[in-house]
Amino acid sequence: MDKTFVSDLEFENQEWACLIRSSDVDAKIIDIEIPDLPEGFSFFSAKDIVGKNSIGFLKTEVPVFADEKIEYAGQAVGILTGPDKKKLLELSSLFQIKTQYLSRPKAQFTFEEEEKNYFDYPIVSRESLSSGNAEEVFEKSSQVVYSTFSFKQRYHYHAETACVKTNWADDRLEIHLATQWPYQVLTSVCNVLDVPKEKINVVSHAEAESLDGRIWFPALLAAQVSVASFLTKKNIVIEFSRQEDFLYTIKTPIVMIQHKTSVSELGKITAMDVSIIVDAGSFNPFITQMLKQMVVTAAGIYHLPVYMISAVAIKTEKGLTGLFSGWGDSYVSSALEKHISEIVEQLDLCPIQFRLQNNLKVGQKTITGIKKEEDFVFENILKAVCNTSDFYRKFYAYRLMNKGRKNRYDGNWRGIGVSVGCQYNGLHILVKSGMNYSAEITLTKDDKVLVKAEPTSEGLKRILKKQIAKELEVEDNQIIFLGASTDEMIPTGAATASCGISILPDLIEKCCTGIKNQRFRKPLPITVSKTYKLPRSKDWDNETLMGNPFISETPGACVIELELDPSTYQIIVRGIWFACDPGKIYSKKMVHRNIHKTIANAVSNISVEDIRENNLLPSNYKIIATGAIPPIRDFVLDSELKTRGLGELAESLVPAAYISALNQIMINHKRIDFLPVFTEDIFNAVTKSEAVDED
Template identity: 20%
Template sequence: MGVVGKRVARVEGRERVGGAGLFADDLKFHGMIHAAVVRSPMARGVIRNLDFKRALKMPGVKGIFTFKDIPGNNCVPIVIDDQPFLAEKYVNYVGEPIAVVVAESRKAARAAVPRVVIDIKELPALLNPLTARNHRKIHLFGDNNIFRHMKIRRGDTDKAFAECDVIVENEYRTPYQEHAYIEPQAMIAIPFPDGSIEIRGSMQCPFYVRKAITTILNLPESKVRVIQCATGGGFGGKEDVPSLLACQAALPAWKLGVPVKLVYDRSEDMISTSKRHPAWVRYRSGATKEGILRAVEAEYVIDGGAYSTLSAVVLFRGTVHAAGPYKCENVKVDSYAVATNRVPTGAFRGFGSPQILFAVESQMDQLAEKLGISPLEFRRRNILRKGDRTVTGQKLEHSVGLEETLDRVIQASGWSPSTPKDDGVGYGLSTIFYGVGLGAGGKHLARTGARVMMHEDGSVIFSVGTTEIGQGMATVLSQIVADELGVPLSWVGMTPTDTSRVPDSGPTVASRSTTMSGNALKDACL
């Protein structure tokens, strides 16, 4: 009997519950020192001078490093290579890294940071994406502060709106959202005498980290090994940010020839790391009296912060989801990722779609109310089914389980439009769709690798390039290997994800690990 699809104990569950997992901050290495980051106190300005004399006299301080010490390129590569590892002449958001202090203890490193005297000439800052977009005088990115502009054009919206019986138009705003992973960002860099360096830490995407280290240290990939430690949650917040953290540990480690550990405290983590993109949406939608969605116009603006990070890709997701899981023959969408002087925003579960889908579903409810139709029935009349085309033109030729899912939810919940509030708690209905995998915008990253080794006694160990971050990947992949090789689940183990064991496997994002690493393992088991 196979174990795929069966309810089994999580392979890492006992150690997590018992506190036995080795997280980055649990690790110690001989001669290891600690790092802390000197950050910008203002949103935009010109760095006139940095005075380290007082900080260097602090007990235990071993050194302070700036962009001048970087042997390679001062860049954290992600999508667009616009983000410096350490600020050079300008600072562009509160909390931007300027220098790295290292000392014998974490306490000593952190104590030295406020002793660094920073002289910055403050400049006017752009803190609102609507103001920043096409700003005439302040150019943070290009000549219009727009990281990316995307469009959807389908049918004739002007004509369709003229034929609608009901039209609803609104503006929506969504704020930052903090990931609130249990374990804050943490990284260790360990240099070796042969000129190689090893990075261990909390992360989702080890191959992103490797690329960042090779960039700033000017090393070949063969000299950089990245190993994921037990990771206390990510939700997207440990996709791109660990690359920056790894650089902050690696530079002093490389320069001094000793291991360096860097762990953010919770406040530093919340102030300086990526968040869900704040968004502004203007949405107009129209329907006929028969309850058919006829036209949608949307303008979608996300605040990318000071550097592009993943904003261009996040915008792609939001754009293709801009009409929701509904048929509509007339659609006009303009979406923008805009640069501001705020903390760079990045990946978060849903990746740009929750913001726009909040607007979509609000519009659907209001259209149904104006038409005097149940919000459930209005959705039934418009949901995508097999054979339909999405607003981007994709024909849904295979299984589309939306209608069945909707029916089962209503059956299980007993919901109806007349469901009374219970002690002030109301119940609503929302229907969404969500893209998994990297999609058309990420084809160049859609790769993976796996290695399987069977021992003489029949037990098995496997390696993959995607990471376990609490989603249960290690258990699912162990089940796949057990079934493919016909061995008990208890005989199967997974090594820590390590860039030296498998080829570049792309990022652990978009719910892709089971599909990509699972199929790679099936091939490896042949």
């Protein structure tokens, strides 16, 4: 990966481009009226594309330009290019897109309204798992707990807005952009331009913090810009303004999750029903993989004797949606832990004992039909956060204090919440869907080691360097990582789901073993390449959702303490305690830094970042300020387990602990069942409850 940001690049004779968009929603295109364009300015639409007017992701197609139908507001119908950026923007406002509206319901629904309009939306994907008769258990049970949790859309805030620059070099087109999947960009552009891969070179640049937001959208933008560059034979630049980036790049889907659980008199879960609805927007090429991931992780760390888990995704006019720090498991993990906290509250149980009592034990079967082999010792992980946070004392004291509050000024409004769970690393769901991971090592005549396996971070690169140096008995400075461009890369899948830390070390080890076996038998240079394949003992069926869906799991726990100011309704995070077991650690400093960074991102997501439906301005969308990051204490358990990912664990644990602490504060008021949550939401919940009490 080139460390230069794309926006900092300059090429000779570069010209500008902007996308021409329709403001209509769900409409048939009648005509595109193009204004008189000055010399040097050009407009290209779907009819000008030589190859395919779509790009494919794991068997899902997304149109490059709208041809016959507008699916969502802001969908591009073409691209305008020219030498003058200011003039380009003036001309773009003169385009007229004539359309004819088609009927379609609005994307406003909840579980309560499901029967009225849920089935009016096209279902684009559906997944489920079940065992036993859950309804029969519920009918006989005297203790059944219900809960719902919904997640609003989130914008992928990047330090650098979406930007693509093309450069012609020796009759080859170079495409410069920030992406987590360079080879998908290469494949997409070649299919759209109908040219061989030898004619295109994709150069991957610094991403800042991608949070899985740059897996598929860069390929779409690159294809659009490449059409203009290929047809004009000019170097083209497109750089979104913050407003355009905010409005038209991908956002997270809206997710709603409902739980229903039966608990025995002894405090054991006897059955659970989980219903998941995902508003996938107009296009989400990975929605099927996301639903599979959500279903297979819906049980979390718990043993469910009887269960019914169903997930559906619907297509609406919400625009482009995608991933955010994981493939959907953070939603179900957060919702499950919130639900567990509500079971504990309603049935007056111990929050720690209930979790440990119902934890899936070694030898018990998971919902995907395999026996659990690893014991994550959640007792030790929970002890680390509970003892240091004084969780037990605060939990019961705050519950008693909040239940007995007579008015808003009666004592401190405080709450504390806990959550446990796992991060799921190296998704076999993706591998079985066609996303392959490979590595290649070459030992040269002058004892240089050339590595084609682009790591996702500099930290991982240092880890792999140490591994290679030890295996091949070479110095660190002899090891060179190639891979700034697809010319130097080996074809590989997206940098996501901790596939780097889960897959690359094994592939590197196999490559090194191959070189050692040939080193003194064959002349140099020696090249060995390996592609990840599922072991027979860890096989996975993508249709039945049976088998081993992950390479590894990273266990963790989180405690959050909150205080609510009853005068301003502002929430203050008094402390966050976080513990995990990421296996063997190569750099403690890197692990601690990663934990703090991801916790800050999670807090920003649940309490700072707000997409206002009626005021979509980027100036209204804030991310957490450095000075506003709450105090964090993290604990990394000593372990000899295999190294495993950590970057997505906070997104699963922090929201659940936060909402549980908040609802403990709101125990006499209206419960909060959604994220993110802001001062206005707290005000509404408190005042509505007080109004009911007065009546």
